[in-house]
Amino acid sequence: MNLTLKIWRQKDSKDKGQMVTYNVTDISEHMSFLEMLDVLNEQLVNTGEEPVAFDHDCREGICGMCSLYINGEAHGPDRGVTTCQLHMRMFNDGDTIFIEPFRAKAFPVIKDLVVDRTAFDRIQQAGGYISVNTSGNTQDANAIPIRKANADLAMDAAECIGCGACVATCKNSSAMLFVGAKVSQYALLPQGRVEAKDRVLNMVNQMDKEGFGNCTNTGACEVECPKGISLTNIARMNREYLSASVKED
Amino acid sequence: MSKRKGTTSVGRKILMALSGLFLIVFLLQHCAINFLSVIAPDMFNEVSHFMGTNPLIQYALQPVLAFGVFFHLIMGMYLERQNRNARPIKYAVNKPATNSNWMSRNMIITGIMVMLFMALHFADFWIPELKTKFIDGDMTGMNAAGEFRYMEEMAHEFSNGIRVAIYVVAFVFLSLHLLHGFQSAFQSVGFNHNKFTPTLKKLGTIYAIVIPALFIFIALFHFFNQHA
Ligand code: SF4
Numbered sequence: 001m002n003l004t005l006k007i008w009r010q011k012d013s014k015d016k017g018q019m020v021t022y023n024v025t026d027i028s029e030h031m032s033f034l035e036m037l038d039v040l041n042e043q044l045v046n047t048g049e050e051p052v053a054f055d056h057d058c059r060e061g062i063c064g065m066c067s068l069y070i071n072g073e074a075h076g077p078d079r080g081v082t083t084c085q086l087h088m089r090m091f092n093d094g095d096t097i098f099i100e101p102f103r104a105k106a107f108p109v110i111k112d113l114v115v116d117r118t119a120f121d122r123i124q125q126a127g128g129y130i131s132v133n134t135s136g137n138t139q140d141a142n143a144i145p146i147r148k149a150n151a152d153l154a155m156d157a158a159e160c161i162g163c164g165a166c167v168a169t170c171k172n173s174s175a176m177l178f179v180g181a182k183v184s185q186y187a188l189l190p191q192g193r194v195e196a197k198d199r200v201l202n203m204v205n206q207m208d209k210e211g212f213g214n215c216t217n218t219g220a221c222e223v224e225c226p227k228g229i230s231l232t233n234i235a236r237m238n239r240e241y242l243s244a245s246v247k248e249d
Numbered sequence: 250m251s252k253r254k255g256t257t258s259v260g261r262k263i264l265m266a267l268s269g270l271f272l273i274v275f276l277l278q279h280c281a282i283n284f285l286s287v288i289a290p291d292m293f294n295e296v297s298h299f300m301g302t303n304p305l306i307q308y309a310l311q312p313v314l315a316f317g318v319f320f321h322l323i324m325g326m327y328l329e330r331q332n333r334n335a336r337p338i339k340y341a342v343n344k345p346a347t348n349s350n351w352m353s354r355n356m357i358i359t360g361i362m363v364m365l366f367m368a369l370h371f372a373d374f375w376i377p378e379l380k381t382k383f384i385d386g387d388m389t390g391m392n393a394a395g396e397f398r399y400m401e402e403m404a405h406e407f408s409n410g411i412r413v414a415i416y417v418v419a420f421v422f423l424s425l426h427l428l429h430g431f432q433s434a435f436q437s438v439g440f441n442h443n444k445f446t447p448t449l450k451k452l453g454t455i456y457a458i459v460i461p462a463l464f465i466f467i468a469l470f471h472f473f474n475q476h477a
């Protein structure tokens with residue numbers, strides 16, 4: 001199929017940036033969206049132009065590196081997929097496709113479609129871990145009984161790959177689905193309970209410091225999340241936060 | 250843990266929800282009392298008088314209510330501003346309707362419309378009421394003829410077609426606001442339960458439609474009563 005692409009080009013973080021139009025031809029419907037961009041970039045390299053910078057790594061939906069706001073939707077029109085898993089058969093011959101970076105104050109553009117998502121790393125560093133003594137006397141995790149339902153919910157929350165689609169799609173650029181998932185994956189397990197109070201307070205503080213917006217429960221994040229992270233994780237974070245803020249040290 | 254001043258985003262969200270839930274409860278009793286004006290005008294007079302003169306309601310609950318309304322408004326506008334700032338460069342193409350409903354995305358619009366209506370509502374009822382009671386010092390609740398004045402005052406306000414039309418439109422906005430707000434408040438305070446939440450959402454929808462519809466009915470009832 002032949003496509004018209006309207007892509008956000010921006011030299012560096014200081015450049016103003018603009019949409020630029022490109023044409024690609026003979027795109028196979030079996031290609032992934034990123035492979036289609038590879039075709040475009042090869043074309044650009046051959047004509048001596050600067051290729052379009054975009055993030056990617058695993059290309060199988062597990063690393064969370066790929067991003068892109070495609071035709072007004074995070075990760076494009078398909079549901080439950082990352083951009084690397086998005087097939088070109090979701091589009092038609094002759095289509096015009098708008099490709100923009102994830103937009104949020106907390107995700108500044110580095111170049112073209114590449115944004116800086118290290119805000120997520122800093123939130124994670126603020127409390128997204130458990131402290132374990134690794135001196136050799138570590139207790140076997142399997143020796144700690146865990147309710148099956150909780151183990152399942154914790155695993156569901158841990159599916160979050162930190163892609164940032166939730167922020168990109170949220171009208172408020174709120175990161176609460178991501179933080180909710182990260183708080184939940186520990187809060188649900190006995191190992192995570194020990195530091196639960198400090199974790200939720202510190203992670204929420206860091207989230208605010210990074211400049212993400214406030215959640216208004218539109219539910220857009222849950223729909224766009226490639227991993228189906230549920231809004232119940234945000235409610236759990238709110239509960240954790242409420243109890244942590246009234247608990248005395 | 251690093252201590253910080255002020256509220257966090259989650260804290261503000263919980264406060265927004267709590268003030269909203271408080272207003273939802275208030276609205277329910279307001280609606281119930283107003284409905285008395287349709288089915289039992291004498292009782293409406295008596296209850297209005299009680300509400301208007303009981304010290305506990307006047308000096309304890311009324312200030313709390315006024316603060317609740319004010320807080321919900323100011324906090325809502327503050328959050329909206331912060332949220333807009335959180336995305337300085339907008340998308341060239343955006344399709345929010347594919348993942349969320351209109352009500353959830355436009356709480357600020359429906360909210361401001363309701364607040365504008367409240368200004369009219371205060372000018373219509375609350376300010377005259379305060380003037381009669383606290384400036385003129387008339388706590389009797391009676392008119393010149395020695396009868397309770399509440400019923401006739403209400404009927405008088407609803408004799409004006411334009412005012413009734415504004416009331417009707419305002420309650421449509423309130424309904425839209427509640428369609429998202431009711432269930433959203435529970436999520437915000439951390440209540441999301443796979444057994445109860447679906448029922449709660451249905452309850453929220455019923456509340457958001459029935460309560461504003463009753464207010465509209467009451468206004469129209471008094472209007473047509475006087476123009477029939
Ligand atoms: S919650 Fe979903 S959309 Fe948000 S970062 Fe995690 S995987 Fe991505």
Ligand code: FES
Nearest residue numbers: 057059064066084
């Ligand atoms: S490149 Fe790893 S998830 Fe898309």
